[in-house]
Amino acid sequence: MLDPTQPIALFAEATMGKLNAKMAEGILRYGRNPVMAVIDSTQAGKRVRDLCALDSDVPVVATLAEAQGLGAQVLVLGTAPSGGRLPPEWKDVLEQAIAGGMSLVNGMHDRLHPMFADKLRPGQWVWDLRVPQGDAPPIAMARAASLPNTRVLMVGTDMAIGKMTAGLELTRSLTDMGHDAAFLATGQTGIAITGRGIPLDAIRVDHAGGAVERMVMEAAAHKIVVVEGQGSLLHPGSTATLPLMRGSACTHMILCHRAGMDTLDELDSVRIPPLRDVIALNEAVAHAAGALTPAKVVGIALNTARLSQAEAAAALKATEDETGLPTADPVRNGALRLAQAILAAR
Structure with a gap:
């Protein structure tokens, strides 16, 4: 699980300020973790406040390496493409994050833990948010x-x-x-x-x-x-x-x-x-x-x-x-x- 003290980066490639980046905006507005950067190469050099109605000075950077350089330890996928499926072009960034020792928070339907389980180091983890936890719930009975x-x-x-x-x-x-x-x-x-x-x-x-x-x-x-x-x-x-x-x-x-x-x-x-x-x-x-x-x-x-x-x-x-x-x-x-x-x- 995500320790609220861990610095994070939000991955919102080509979507920051748009409807699909609502997870990134939600975490920026209400999240407990320090956000070091938003990754969106199409808006690099700006601040969050330049792109959406949030009074936030968080920088927008072009690359994962820049976010890591600012201290990010966890990469959060902050945008949701149509259908909630993982775009193939994101895989290189995710592999770089894992290789660089970062943990992942994934809100997609596609699970990332099976993809990276054998590459995780001690203390490194993948949190697939859309995986139901525990036993199957009973049928609702009011x-x-x-x-x-x-x-x-x-x-x-x-x-x-x-x-x-x-x-x-x-x-x-x-x-x-x-x-x-x-x-x-x-x-x-x-x-x-x-x-x-x-x-x-x-x-x-x-x-x-x-x-x-x-x-x-x-x-x-x-x-x-x-x-x-x-x-x-x-x-x-x-x-x-x-x-x-x-x-x-x-x-x-x-x-x-x-x-x-x-x-x-x-x-x-x-x-x-x-x-x-x-x-x-x-x-x-x-x-x-x-x-x-x-x-x-x-x-x-x-x-x-x-x-x-x-x-x-x-x-x-x-x-x-x-x-x-x-x-x-x-x-x-x-x-x-x-x-x-x-x-x-x-």
């Missing part, structure tokens, strides 16, 4: 519905919409207010940041709900758990939201949306319905026509990263007027309003 705590699920209008970021900010706001809240990671970036969780998209569909349920049951002592969302009920390629709802038996939801989005990011043919209809859909599916735990959407996390301050303020007000729910951009303004909405609805 066990979490019996818990007396508050279980908040982050849901969204699309993939890569900011569900993890909003969830981390919400958890931070709740804990800052003195409440016993825990963030439960369900994807590779969340696992890399918190050091624990489940790689939901790598778990067999029959066991996915059970994996979520087991994780929530293990966190039962916390008064509030915030479950990282994945996918969207609107996306034809996503199956992740249903096991999250079933396994967590969520009591509340926060809907995540990007301001100005009318269609899915990569599917222009799929229109995003009015948010009131999206809210109704998520509530209906969570409740399962009265068979399962009712869960209300109690707030909107609106991603306004692409807007000016004035445009963001107008978008937040318009969304709040449209839905009648407290709305906040957790990164730009903090998640206090969303935390207050959760507490008021308990």
Whole structure:
């Protein structure tokens, strides 16, 4: 596992500042480890703050050797190509890292440990984040519905919409207010940041709900758990939201949306319905026509990263007027309003 004191480098070749580098940005924003450099030869010479909305002075370098020269001991694959498969052209860099004594953190579906196991020296390791740990989970049986705590699920209008970021900010706001809240990671970036969780998209569909349920049951002592969302009920390629709802038996939801989005990011043919209809859909599916735990959407996390301050303020007000729910951009303004909405609805 990744020791939080180890200096790391983030590999984000040709993607830093783009949507595919969300793991790199997540670790830069919330990670515990000192980041010595981001590797992206197309942006070398810049700083992180030049490429994305992060006030970070971390340098962007062209090569692995430069990152090692700055003190990096661990190479984290900070970008996710389409399908989560390892590009063949990355293999040379990974081999250089292993030969140079670095450890690897891998968020791809392709496993790296079998590839490099016979080349690892004492103290050197490979962490494949998308490998489920432990025994196969049991089938979900709505066990979490019996818990007396508050279980908040982050849901969204699309993939890569900011569900993890909003969830981390919400958890931070709740804990800052003195409440016993825990963030439960369900994807590779969340696992890399918190050091624990489940790689939901790598778990067999029959066991996915059970994996979520087991994780929530293990966190039962916390008064509030915030479950990282994945996918969207609107996306034809996503199956992740249903096991999250079933396994967590969520009591509340926060809907995540990007301001100005009318269609899915990569599917222009799929229109995003009015948010009131999206809210109704998520509530209906969570409740399962009265068979399962009712869960209300109690707030909107609106991603306004692409807007000016004035445009963001107008978008937040318009969304709040449209839905009648407290709305906040957790990164730009903090998640206090969303935390207050959760507490008021308990």
